[in-house]
Amino acid sequence: MEHRIIDDLGAMQQKTLAQKRFGKRIGVVPTMGALHEGHLSIVRRAKAECDFVVVTIFVNPVQFAPTEDFDKYPRTLEHDLELLKPLNVDLIFTPTEKNMYPAGYDTFVEAGSLTKRLEGECRPSHFRGVTTVVLKLLNITSADAAFFGQKDYQQYCVVRKMAADFNLPVDIFACPIIRESDGLALSSRNRYLSSEERTQALALSQGLKRSQCMLEAGVADVKKIRREIQAIIETSPLAEIEYIAIADPLTLEELTVIPNNSHNIASQRHFWRYILPENQLPRAVVLLAVRFGKTRLIDNCLLY
Numbered sequence: 257m258e259h260r261i262i263d264d265l266g267a268m269q270q271k272t273l274a275q276k277r278f279g280k281r282i283g284v285v286p287t288m289g290a291l292h293e294g295h296l297s298i299v300r301r302a303k304a305e306c307d308f309v310v311v312t313i314f315v316n317p318v319q320f321a322p323t324e325d326f327d328k329y330p331r332t333l334e335h336d337l338e339l340l341k342p343l344n345v346d347l348i349f350t351p352t353e354k355n356m357y358p359a360g361y362d363t364f365v366e367a368g369s370l371t372k373r374l375e376g377e378c379r380p381s382h383f384r385g386v387t388t389v390v391l392k393l394l395n396i397t398s399a400d401a402a403f404f405g406q407k408d409y410q411q412y413c414v415v416r417k418m419a420a421d422f423n424l425p426v427d428i429f430a431c432p433i434i435r436e437s438d439g440l441a442l443s444s445r446n447r448y449l450s451s452e453e454r455t456q457a458l459a460l461s462q463g464l465k466r467s468q469c470m471l472e473a474g475v476a477d478v479k480k481i482r483r484e485i486q487a488i489i490e491t492s493p494l495a496e497i498e499y500i501a502i503a504d505p506l507t508l509e510e511l512t513v514i515p516n517n518s519h520n521i522a523s524q525r526h527f528w529r530y531i532l533p534e535n536q537l538p539r540a541v542v543l544l545a546v547r548f549g550k551t552r553l554i555d556n557c558l559l560y
């Protein structure tokens with residue numbers, strides 16, 4: 257295991273380029289550590305799709321605003337390595353901050369309109385940090401494919417758009433959200449929740465479920481669905497809603513009515529190739545950001 261952990265950027269690039277020369281398809285799973293079953297499910301998918309899998313563990317300072325939880329973000333490397341052991345990944349990349357952003361580092365990726373709304377509105381510099389680190393990680397690991405979670409749905413859309421706009425020869429996969437048995441989406445930040453907050457946080461997945469039921473019952477009016485989700489979340493007195501958005505799954509523009517069929521199916525087919533369980537196109541995505549005390553949770557679901 258030890259020999260598979262690399263913190264040196266040059267060594268990582270040499271090793272993965274060598275594998276590429278042998279014709280191996282290289283998959284990378286970017287993470288910030290504090291691993292849980294959500295991350296592990298992505299690693300399994302990467303192993304199924306690729307010949308050589310690199311997991312990166314790096315708490316990227318550039319995607320945190322000065323007021324956010326960078327310093328207190330959980331760092332649990334030993335436990336992460338234990339969790340990864342049975343998955344038998346090929347390399348684990350644990351770069352230092354200094355090597356990723358040495359003195360004088362001065363180049364950033366500025367993605368467009370997808371980064372301006374929702375998370376981008378609440379966290380204005382966040383996606384600039386995400387796209388910058390992801391592009392660096394793709395280059396350092398010589399990736400042919402990169403694997404993300406649907407949990408950070410907007411992040412997936414932004415990265416996918418960057419890959420398309422920059423003509424990166426990399427497939428961007430999204431993997432399903434893994435939840436606790438009671439519905440709470442797994443997140444490294446769940447450990448910040450008090451037990452009362454943890455109980456009340458179930459309102460997020462309950463609200464999402466309700467939106468699915470409403471659409472199935474024929475309610476396509478976004479205002480009605482949003483109002484219902486809001487009412488469910490507001491039954492939790494500790495919840496402070498940042499946004500509830502019902503949006504086009506591709507552009508993330510907010511909808512007023514959920515369309516019957518997803519528009520522009522032909523051009524979306526490539527986009528959705530990897531995300532859909534049943535080759536069905538979603539009609540909308542519901543995205544939530546809600547604070548419980550100091551902890552900010554996000555969740556989402558696709559509506560079919």
Ligand code: AMP
Binds near residue numbers: 404435444
């Ligand atoms: P993070 O370590 O929080 O940056 O997450 C690394 C990757 O794991 C991201 O692509 C996340 O979307 C994904 N991820 C986080 N939580 C989950 C989850 N509950 N289910 C699936 N993927 C997840």
